[in-house]
Amino acid sequence: MGKVKLSIKLKNQLADLEKIKKAVSTMATAIHCTQRKFQEIDLILEELFTNVVCHGFSDNKEHDIAISLSCDDTELMIRMEDDGKPFDLTAAPAPDTRCAIEKRCVGGLGIHFVKHFIDECKYYRKKGKNIVVLRKQITNDRQINSDSESK
Numbered sequence: 001m002g003k004v005k006l007s008i009k010l011k012n013q014l015a016d017l018e019k020i021k022k023a024v025s026t027m028a029t030a031i032h033c034t035q036r037k038f039q040e041i042d043l044i045l046e047e048l049f050t051n052v053v054c055h056g057f058s059d060n061k062e063h064d065i066a067i068s069l070s071c072d073d074t075e076l077m078i079r080m081e082d083d084g085k086p087f088d089l090t091a092a093p094a095p096d097t098r099c100a101i102e103k104r105c106v107g108g109l110g111i112h113f114v115k116h117f118i119d120e121c122k123y124y125r126k127k128g129k130n131i132v133v134l135r136k137q138i139t140n141d142r143q144i145n146s147d148s149e150s151k
Contacts, residue, residue, distance in 0.1 A: 004030045007068040012053045012082075016065075020045050023069065031071045033138050040117040041076065041136065047110035048080055048089075048132065056084025056130075071138060075119075078134040087130060088123045089114065 008023045010016040024045060028038040049065065057063055063083055070077045092111045115121060120135040 004071045005069070006030075007066065010049065010065045010067065012057055012063040012065060012084075014050065014053055017046060017049060020049055020067065023067070027069050027071065027076075031076070031138060037136075037138050041078075044078065044114050044117055044134065044136070045080075047114050051087075051089075051110060052080075052082045052084055052130075056082055056087065058085065074137060074139045076136045076138045078132075078136070080132045080134075081129050083129050086125050088125075089132060090121050090123045 004027065006023055006027050008019055010019055021042060024038065024042045028041065033041075045067065049067070052065055066079075066081045068079045070079075089111050114134075118134045118136050122133045124131050
């Protein structure tokens with residue numbers, strides 16, 4: 001397959017979620033990932049983008065959010081950059097999912113899902129920007145086993 005790259009620039013508007021869905025669909029087709037992996041990638045980006053739009057800015061101004069996707073034969077790298085309030089998702093506490101729904105605190109589940117569906121997450125702040133870099137294996141486990149068995 002080789003390396004596949006895709007970059008999109010978005011505004012801090014929920015309407016731009018549609019652009020993310022199109023980009024993920026384009027990437028999924030190019031890398032031939034499973035429907036399940038496609039849905040996981042879509043959920044990851046939807047959660048990250050929605051959090052930035054809804055919680056990242058204290059003004060009513062327009063802001064840019066940049067997302068780049070880069071994929072080789074085995075893994076997808078996602079990089080998201082915004083100039084919102086500092087927020088390190090790697091330091092966000094895990095929600096208590098054992099607690100009854102009526103007693104749970106609001107929030108935190110989206111980041112919990114993001115962390116669940118990725119293999120590695122890094123956050124840093126540089127020149128007033130949040131930068132999140134995620135790594136996700138995209139190779140189907142059965143495909144890896146079949147490939148190694150046939151060698």
